[in-house]
Amino acid sequence: MTKLQVRAFLYQLGSFAILFILGRFIIAEYTGLTGIWIPMTSFVAATIIAPKFQAVKTKDGEKLFMKWIFIKGIRVIG
DSSP states (O other): OOHHHHHHHHHHHHHHHHHHHHHHHHHHHOOOOOTHHHHHHHHHHHHHHSSSSEEETTTTEEEEEEEEESSEEEEEEE
């Protein structure tokens, strides 16, 4: 794996983890869900909401791209 692929993996893992933990606390506090349904609901929500990162080799070298549901289009990160 290249350096940018590792960075893309870590960015994606970090953003998912933050949204999962935040969602788990919010769902547990403000909904009537119990048991396994709290982490399952948080997992689905974090999977949909988390930004997607990908390292791609282009003519100019390898670049890091991000796509997110709240941003139109694809952004070049690095």
